[in-house]
Amino acid sequence: MVAAYRGRASAREYPLCADPWALGLAGEEGLAIARAYDEVFPHMELWIAVRTAFLDGCVRRFAREAEPRQVVLLGAGFDARAARLSHPGLRFFEVDQPSSQGEKLRRLAGLGGYPRESAAYVTCDFEREDFLERLEASGAYTHTPTLFVWEGVTAYLTEGAVRGTLRRIAEGTHPESVVAFDHLRKKIVAGNVRDPRDLASRSFVADLGEPLRFGVDDPLPLLYEAGFRRVRTHTFDELALDSTGTYARERAFRFQGLALASRAASDLG
Numbered sequence: 001m002v003a004a005y006r007g008r009a010s011a012r013e014y015p016l017c018a019d020p021w022a023l024g025l026a027g028e029e030g031l032a033i034a035r036a037y038d039e040v041f042p043h044m045e046l047w048i049a050v051r052t053a054f055l056d057g058c059v060r061r062f063a064r065e066a067e068p069r070q071v072v073l074l075g076a077g078f079d080a081r082a083a084r085l086s087h088p089g090l091r092f093f094e095v096d097q098p099s100s101q102g103e104k105l106r107r108l109a110g111l112g113g114y115p116r117e118s119a120a121y122v123t124c125d126f127e128r129e130d131f132l133e134r135l136e137a138s139g140a141y142t143h144t145p146t147l148f149v150w151e152g153v154t155a156y157l158t159e160g161a162v163r164g165t166l167r168r169i170a171e172g173t174h175p176e177s178v179v180a181f182d183h184l185r186k187k188i189v190a191g192n193v194r195d196p197r198d199l200a201s202r203s204f205v206a207d208l209g210e211p212l213r214f215g216v217d218d219p220l221p222l223l224y225e226a227g228f229r230r231v232r233t234h235t236f237d238e239l240a241l242d243s244t245g246t247y248a249r250e251r252a253f254r255f256q257g258l259a260l261a262s263r264a265a266s267d268l269g
């Protein structure tokens, strides 16, 4: 569904993001789910486009810094950043649970010309395994500044897995590493909302087999407790205003946020 929205957004006349692989990865099945979700939450395409564009900007800025550099896509799903944003001296890793990664690799094999070698593929279940141990076991990961992109994942994890993953990034990686992730707020995750459209949106995702489990209103205390000392937070209304020049209350972007954190990186963007 996410790839379908990213592909649709990329095909617009004035696109906010550009992913030539997304529609192929999504397939008709992904497009059909996105069309059904449009009925419940008609602003999802814009949310995904804004999120993709913002995180692409983080990767591009990070790539311009001194080498060697790494980007780790945590819960990579059908993200094609490794192919889209390849840069000399920048290594990409995709970490995902085995079922999602296996399905992605199967779909990539059917996409002519996709540079599969643009990333190293590492399997991990964030609830049960240590993703750093899994990365280190891959043989290619090194203790150098790394950008961890954790897009569209935290909402589906337990609080323990979110805290544990953040702590491992803060304590176990190079101090100039950065984590960039989006999150939902507590109310929508708990179902503590009055608008039936918000409840319908929450149920739609649960019915896809991915119930919402984790939300946080202000991630700064959580990030501080995990060991980060530099934090930037953004609302989706701010990001949408930056990239479209518009604000619309009915988009209901009040439930989403995005955060960047590092122990010591001088530039969080």
Ligand SMILES: C[S@@+](CC[C@H](N)C(=O)[O-])C[C@H]1O[C@@H](n2cnc3c(N)ncnc32)[C@H](O)[C@@H]1O
Pocket (backbone or CB within 6 Å): 002, 003, 074, 075, 076, 077, 078, 079, 095, 096, 097, 100, 101, 124, 125, 126, 127, 150, 151, 152, 153, 156, 157
């Ligand atoms: C909504 S998708 C987002 C995918 C991708 N980051 C994007 O934005 O297109 C959620 C991803 O989180 C991954 N995920 C969910 N729970 C996980 C877990 N316990 N361990 C590892 N990955 C998980 C799923 O496999 C899926 O790839």
